Amino acid sequence: MTSRATVFIVDDDLSVRRSLSRLVIAAGYDVRVFASAQAVLAETDWPHPCCLIVDVSMPGMTGVDLLDALRSLRRTVPVILSSGYGDSATLARARQADVLAFLAKPFRASTLLPLLEQALGRRAHADDEPGALPSHQRLIRGF
Amino acid sequence: MERTLSPSGSHARVTGVPRSRPLLTAAILTALGYYAGIQIGLALRFTPLTASVLWPPNAILTAALLLVPVRHWWVCLLAALPVHVLPELQAGISPAAVGLLFLTNCSEALLAAGGLRLLSDAPSEFNTLRRVVLFIGVAGIAAPVLSSFADAAVVYSVRGEPYWLVWRVRTFSNILTELSVVPAVVLLCTAVRRRERPAVARVIEALVLAGLVTVTAAWVFGGSIKVAGVPRTPTVLIMPLLFWAAIRFGVSGASVSLLLAALTASYESSLGHRPFEALPPMESLLAVQMYLAVMAVPVMYIAGLLEERRQAAADLAARLRFEGLLSAVGGAFVRETRAAEPSAFDEALQRLGDFYRLDYVALLETQGRGGPFEIARQWRQPGCTALIGARAAAEFPWVFDRVLQGDTTVIESLTDFPKSAVADRQAFQRFGLQTAVLLPLVSGNRVHGVLSLVTLRPRVWSATDRTQLQLVAEILANASARWQAEVEVQQARQELSHLARLSSMGELTASLAHQLNQPLTGILNNAEAARLFLDSGHASSSELKSILADIIEDNQRAADVIRRVREMVTRTTPSPVELDANALVRTVATLIASDAVMRNVSVSFDIAGKPLPITGNRVDLEQALLNVVTNAMEAVSDRPVAARHVTVTTALNGSGLVQISVHDDGPGFTDGAERRIFEPFVSGKPDGMGMGLTVARSVVDQHGGTITAANHPAGGAVVIIAIPAVAVATV
Numbered sequence: 022m023t024s025r026a027t028v029f030i031v032d033d034d035l036s037v038r039r040s041l042s043r044l045v046i047a048a049g050y051d052v053r054v055f056a057s058a059q060a061v062l063a064e065t066d067w068p069h070p071c072c073l074i075v076d077v078s079m080p081g082m083t084g085v086d087l088l089d090a091l092r093s094l095r096r097t098v099p100v101i102l103s104s105g106y107g108d109s110a111t112l113a114r115a116r117q118a119d120v121l122a123f124l125a126k127p128f129r130a131s132t133l134l135p136l137l138e139q140a141l142g143r144r145a146h147a148d149d150e151p152g153a154l155p156s157h158q159r160l161i162r163g164f
Numbered sequence: 165m166e167r168t169l170s171p172s173g174s175h176a177r178v179t180g181v182p183r184s185r186p187l188l189t190a191a192i193l194t195a196l197g198y199y200a201g202i203q204i205g206l207a208l209r210f211t212p213l214t215a216s217v218l219w220p221p222n223a224i225l226t227a228a229l230l231l232v233p234v235r236h237w238w239v240c241l242l243a244a245l246p247v248h249v250l251p252e253l254q255a256g257i258s259p260a261a262v263g264l265l266f267l268t269n270c271s272e273a274l275l276a277a278g279g280l281r282l283l284s285d286a287p288s289e290f291n292t293l294r295r296v297v298l299f300i301g302v303a304g305i306a307a308p309v310l311s312s313f314a315d316a317a318v319v320y321s322v323r324g325e326p327y328w329l330v331w332r333v334r335t336f337s338n339i340l341t342e343l344s345v346v347p348a349v350v351l352l353c354t355a356v357r358r359r360e361r362p363a364v365a366r367v368i369e370a371l372v373l374a375g376l377v378t379v380t381a382a383w384v385f386g387g388s389i390k391v392a393g394v395p396r397t398p399t400v401l402i403m404p405l406l407f408w409a410a411i412r413f414g415v416s417g418a419s420v421s422l423l424l425a426a427l428t429a430s431y432e433s434s435l436g437h438r439p440f441e442a443l444p445p446m447e448s449l450l451a452v453q454m455y456l457a458v459m460a461v462p463v464m465y466i467a468g469l470l471e472e473r474r475q476a477a478a479d480l481a482a483r484l485r486f487e488g489l490l491s492a493v494g495g496a497f498v499r500e501t502r503a504a505e506p507s508a509f510d511e512a513l514q515r516l517g518d519f520y521r522l523d524y525v526a527l528l529e530t531q532g533r534g535g536p537f538e539i540a541r542q543w544r545q546p547g548c549t550a551l552i553g554a555r556a557a558a559e560f561p562w563v564f565d566r567v568l569q570g571d572t573t574v575i576e577s578l579t580d581f582p583k584s585a586v587a588d589r590q591a592f593q594r595f596g597l598q599t600a601v602l603l604p605l606v607s608g609n610r611v612h613g614v615l616s617l618v619t620l621r622p623r624v625w626s627a628t629d630r631t632q633l634q635l636v637a638e639i640l641a642n643a644s645a646r647w648q649a650e651v652e653v654q655q656a657r658q659e660l661s662h663l664a665r666l667s668s669m670g671e672l673t674a675s676l677a678h679q680l681n682q683p684l685t686g687i688l689n690n691a692e693a694a695r696l697f698l699d700s701g702h703a704s705s706s707e708l709k710s711i712l713a714d715i716i717e718d719n720q721r722a723a724d725v726i727r728r729v730r731e732m733v734t735r736t737t738p739s740p741v742e743l744d745a746n747a748l749v750r751t752v753a754t755l756i757a758s759d760a761v762m763r764n765v766s767v768s769f770d771i772a773g774k775p776l777p778i779t780g781n782r783v784d785l786e787q788a789l790l791n792v793v794t795n796a797m798e799a800v801s802d803r804p805v806a807a808r809h810v811t812v813t814t815a816l817n818g819s820g821l822v823q824i825s826v827h828d829d830g831p832g833f834t835d836g837a838e839r840r841i842f843e844p845f846v847s848g849k850p851d852g853m854g855m856g857l858t859v860a861r862s863v864v865d866q867h868g869g870t871i872t873a874a875n876h877p878a879g880g881a882v883v884i885i886a887i888p889a890v891a892v893a894t895v
Contacts, residue, residue: 033761034682034685034686036682036683036685036686036714036717036718036721037682037685037686037689039686039690039714040685040686040687040688040689040690040693040711040714040718041685041689043689043690043693043694043711044689044690044692044693044696046693047693047694047696047697047700048696078678078758078761078762079761080760080761080764080766081764081805083764103685105677105678105679105680105681105682105685126681126682126684126685127681127684127685127687127688127689128685128688129688129692130689130692130693130695130696
């Protein structure tokens with residue numbers, strides 16, 4: 022079976038998780054939300070294709086730390102880092118990291134969605150089977 | 165007349181313009197007195213002698229000259245001339261003799277008044293031994309004796325009367341009148357000018373005494389009152405009454421009694437009664453005169469002595485009273501804490517008002533060098549509406565200009581203003597003021613304030629009053645300088661805490677940007693998701709409602725952040741309120757939450773179960789705690805992430821202190837650094853101003869608390885803020 026293009030949203034802020042997943046779902050992707058970097062590392066089921074939107078500033082383990090951990094686990098997934106604001110050292114590390122993009126919060130859908138398309142290909146709607154529920158409606162139940 | 169009279173003690177008055185109406189009054193009173201004196205004198209002449217046995221005009225002229233300033237003497241002399249000339253011409257004395265006798269009379273008054281003005285410190289007062297002795301010597305003896313040589317010469321050459329008889333009659337009659345008339349007239353005028361109101365009992369006593377003196381004089385000098393079985397009445401019986409007068413009524417009482425006795429004796433003689441029967445009537449009267457003149461000297465001496473002692477006792481009592489005032493006023497400032505300083509000033513002003521019977525007293529201060537004076541504290545006699553709405557310095561430019569130069573200014577009447585001080589004079593009248601004293605408050609060579617005392621009734625500000633007020637002004641100057649300094653320190657402290665808040669806001673900017681960005685991101689994402697749903701045609705209204713609810717909630721979050729920032733940055737005036745220390749800590753917890761996230765520090769809060777009430781300024785205390793917690797987070801920044809712990813604990817300790825402890829797992833203090841960290845510009849971070857803990861200590865100090873730093877037994881450092889708890893009624 023074909024797995025759908027999925028976006029992992031990693032942010033410690035509930036409001037950001039909710040609103041960002043709505044946006045991504047509305048754009049036709051599946052979404053999984055994680056409140057911390059550790060939760061992502063604990064994830065065993067990685068769909069394909071997959072892409073991460075990771076907040077840089079999180080308590081405990083930062084987004085950049087998560088990136089390093091994934092690299093060391095040899096998980097090669099496209100990552101988009103986002104940040105509200107951070108200390109200069111972390112931001113410098115984030116910019117140097119091998120990531121798809123670094124987005125400063127708040128960012129526009131017109132900035133994010135082309136990046137997701139680039140990372141996942143235009144597959145979200147192409148894979149939709151006739152009669153299937155719009156992906157967002159299916160996934161909203163997950164909340 | 166009273167306005168013409170120079171105040172006793174002749175202290176420095178502001179030079180006034182010539183006063184025409186009071187001068188006229190002086191002239192009229194002199195003329196009237198002189199005229200009355202002449203009538204008495206003429207009535208008591210024993211023909212064929214020209215000289216009278218009692219001749220009051222010279223003494224009255226002497227009194228007038230003692231009462232008016234030297235530059236106005238000519239007015240009194242001129243006023244006496246017609247009054248002297250006309251009755252004597254009518255009495256059949258030749259014009260040449262009248263003119264010459266006027267000159268000899270004037271010479272006596274001029275000798276007496278001039279000599280006293282030269283030698284006595286207060287020629288119009290008779291209340292010290294020195295003044296009385298000078299008066300007896302100069303006016304009582306020297307002037308009559310000397311002028312009588314000339315007078316006798318005139319009478320001898322014009323009328324051919326025996327020189328030495330004339331000399332003797334005139335000398336003793338004038339000694340007696342000078343001694344008995346001058347103090348009575350001068351003291352009466354002074355009392356009227358000061359508007360003194362004697363007690364009824366004293367008036368009655370005086371009248372009884374006067375009656376007794378008259379009756380006794382008539383008895384002992386005239387024999388018109390016969391006592392059965394007493395053949396001859398000893399003249400010495402008059403003495404106890406003279407002493408009574410001297411003891412109870414001082415020099416004025418003694419002089420009036422002498423005058424009454426002399427008048428009565430002269431009257432009795434004119435009726436042909438005489439005490440010294442061996443002598444002819446004329447000689448007998450001269451003997452009585454001599455007797456009274458000789459008696460007058462010790463009586464007045466005793467009166468002067470007693471008055472001096474009475475004055476000394478009164479001075480001592482007044483000084484003790486004043487010392488009481490001084491210590492009360494000074495004590496108020498020592499006793500009071502700085503917060504209660506204004507009330508200490510109010511208390512001081514009220515005490516001054518009561519002590520000097522003022523209607524209004526004010527303390528004015530100038531802001532900055534030479535700035536305008538403004539009323540800082542004031543006190544009014546209850547019911548007094550004087551000077552309400554007066555614009556102090558603006559209404560009295562001349563007065564305040566003088567005071568600003570450091571000159572104490574005393575206004576006792578409108579004439580104390582120079583001609584140029586038009587505005588001051590008008591304002592003085594408009595506000596219905598009678599007297600005012602303005603004293604500069606000097607500290608560090610600068611007049612920084614003015615003490616202003618005002619009465620709505622006339623009063624005399626004596627030299628003693630002025631000296632005393634200088635002392636009071638000194639105390640108030642010190643206290644008010646200290647107060648102003650405190651106010652300035654307070655302002656500086658507020659500026660500093662504002663500055664520190666701004667600077668810590670700078671440090672918090674990252675955290676705040678983060679806090680604001682989260683809701684803004686949420687809002688934007690939600691809005692864009694909604695648009696995508698609507699565009700796709702799959703929008704469900706429940707989904708849209710949910711999105712809108714989230715947007716509203718995020719908006720509220722953002723607004724809360726902005727509100728907190730504004731509270732931190734807004735300059736607040738301290739208005740202590742009752743607070744819960746736990747609530748303070750919770751607010752600080754939200755303020756530092758994202759900062760802690762960014763620093764990767766875990767901050768835990770161990771908050772007491774019960775509310776911990778304290779009194780203070782919420783924003784300042786939050787600032788202080790925020791600085792301490794931020795400092796703690798910085799202290800652990802070099803530790804591994806897993807070891808970056810800060811714990812904030814609140815508790816009420818056994819001594820009634822609310823304690824907020826901030827414990828970090830950092831390196832702790834070495835080399836006694838815990839004692840230095842509260843000093844300004846001591847910073848652990850390269851980009852820090854080092855003001856955070858200084859501000860914290862300043863705030864905690866202001867709340868009557870303490871802030872201490874130490875190494876924690878479990879490692880790391882602990883900073884403890886302790887603030888007195890508000891007493892809560894225990895059940």
